[in-house]
Amino acid sequence: DQQVKQNSPSLSVQEGRISILNCDYTNSMFDYFLWYKKYPAEGPTFLISISSIKDKNEDGRFTVFLNKSAKHLSLHIVPSQPGDSAVYFCAASPLYNQGGKLIFGQGTELSVKP
């Protein structure tokens, strides 16, 4: 039972354009969401998070949007840079339950071409 889904395994974007990575979840108990960036053979790096009381959080080139009614979140990267090429995981957590454990999506591999 995949509670967090990233339906696009890969995405290719031109440098300077916007990258939009999508994530859907099924568990209405999730109330905190995070995006991580991962290179091969390395641990994930935290990028940005959002709690369920907000619908948008912005940090530099990264913006996360949350649509609770649709159980959908997205990560926007603008402008995209070649160094952004990596696998991006979204993760969800029932913040106030179960010790804050994270449930990860399958990941989307982003390729930013010069």
Add this chain to the structure above:
Amino acid sequence: GAVVSQHPSWVICKSGTSVKIECRSLDFQATTMFWYRQFPKQSLMLMATSNEGSKATYEQGVEKDKFLINHASLTLSTLTVTSAHPEDSSFYICSARDLRTSGGQFAQYFGPGTRLLVL
């Protein structure tokens, strides 16, 4: 930012031996650490939650006697893969929860991972 280290970064062992992997939070205290494994091209699967001073909480389907977890201090958790077999070969990643962030928010910071190959 918060730094989490893992040791060793990779290990090759014979089937039947036990392997210990260490996870350390270097510049913060972590009452809770998490252990994940990742198969190639797949997501990170949570194995267990490690709590300082108490028993770990294992996810469904994870054998607690196979994957021994000890959280001896606020900066160290260890995962021991006992009697390892080739199917245990995987990429094991730990994370530590940093409670210092404000506003009730938190983030987990991940170690660089340990590649285990069981022959």
